[in-house]
Amino acid sequence: MRRFTEGFYGYVVAVFVCLAAAGLFLLIAPQSRDEHIPRREYSITVANFGHSVPYGVWAPVKDPAGWVPNSNRIAEGENGAQVLSLGYATAKREHAMLMESDEKPAAGFASRMANTERAVGTQQIDGQPWERRFREDKNQRSLVRMLPEATLVVTGTADWPELAELAASLQQRPQG
Structure with a gap:
């Protein structure tokens, strides 16, 4: 019995026992493979x-x-x-966010939220022009729409079609 507790064989037995215990623990420990993203209701914040x-x-x-x-x-x-600010995990599990304000100057607000002043084009969404901005080092895309009363910025790591989907879902609610 002494030869299993000393020397090389003792070392091998100890490693085997440790690995068996770790395997048993992993086998019986509860594990969740489901993704959990906390859902935050925003209707009260919007109101x-x-x-x-x-x-x-x-x-x-x-x-x-x-x-x-x-x-x-x-x-x-x-x-x-x-x-x-309304943030989302998109269907592709990227990040998208709506930023909205009547801050003046509107161009300054848009540039701060998009992290860039440089436009890379425009995109029509529901017949309305939105300015596209892209900041490569942050992989941040932004759609900007400057209205007379407010500025809307839809931004994040989501791709252009996903950002356009969020922009298309926007509708102005009555004041008050």
Whole structure:
């Protein structure tokens, strides 16, 4: 019995026992293979934002299929303007976000949210022109629409079709 507890054989037995214990633990320990992305309801945030700005808020009528709203907040931007942020995990599990404000100058707000001033083209979404911006080092794409009353920025690591899907879901709600 002594030869199994000393020397090379003892070492091999000890390693085998440890590996068997680790394997047994992994076999019986509960494991979840399901992805869990926390869902954050944003309707109250949008309603509160609507009460704090002098225009009808733009928000998704319906979330795109397979998307999970996972963040929302109202922050104070420059010059005291309110900024609405709605974040999503897209169907392809990329990130997309709507940023909205009546901050002036609108171009400054758009550039800050898109992390770039440089436009790379335009895109028609539901018959409306949106400016495309791309920041390569952050893999960040942005669609920008400057309206008389507010600026909308749909941005994130999602591809152009997914960002366009979020932009197309936006509809202006009545003020108040």
